[in-house]
Amino acid sequence: MQNAAREAGAASAAVRYRERLAPSLWLFLAAALGGPMLTLVFVPAGSGIALVVGVIATLAIIALMIAGSPRVAVEQNVLRAGRAWIDASWLGEPEIRTGEDARQARGPGLPARGWHLIRGGIDGVVVVPNTDPADPAPSWTISSRTPDRLAAAIDAARASASPRS
Structure with missing residues (x-):
């Protein structure tokens, strides 16, 4: 027990x-x-x-x-967004975007090669740089109702992840 x-x-x-x-x-x-x-x-x-x-x-x-709704999770040292996942050691400093900044990040400022998990009706967005040189996606853009909590979880996972060179 x-x-x-x-x-x-x-x-x-x-x-x-x-x-x-x-x-x-x-x-x-x-x-x-x-x-x-x-x-x-x-x-x-x-x-x-x-x-x-x-x-x-x-x-x-x-x-x-x-x-059918996608899930976003930070489990141990892995960020999962929908079906995709990435080790936190490859992530840069997450940026929280709300309001007009979030609209810009979801629209004109959205990188064409980046990984996107965007849902309408959810205002907050977290943009996370991808530092893996072998990965063609330079960043991850993820919708979140609580972007501050998601960014804090990513920071915690990055801090506990083993460093990559």
């Missing part, structure tokens, strides 16, 4: 930051309109059937939106 508690504590200590970039509330509300529209299509088959199909469709749409 104590070993399981210690392992759970070690696993949670290894995760410095975790965030799911789920769509914003207004997008969920817009997607939820698909269920009532489908209900109207099935009314000729019967109102009970139409109602069940509409409710199931609404729940399925919302569940797929949540399940």
Whole structure:
């Protein structure tokens, strides 16, 4: 029992930051309109059937939106953004961007060769330089609802990572 508690504590200590970039509330509300529209299509088959199909469709749409949302995590000494990951020893100083600076970082200032994980409706952005000379992506641009916490987790992972030459 104590070993399981210690392992759970070690696993949670290894995760410095975790965030799911789920769509914003207004997008969920817009997607939820698909269920009532489908209900109207099935009314000729019967109102009970139409109602069940509409409710199931609404729940399925919302569940797929949540399940399909990318995750951002800093686990031990690794930054994960969606399906991509990079060792923290290759990361430079993260830059937090909000407001107009974030709009600039997501738009005209977005490097064409960089790694991007950008989601609409999420204002904050963290830009992290990539110092790996073999990697063609010069930086990572990541959307975050809490960019200050993400940047702090990246800094902590960088500090504890083994140095690369």
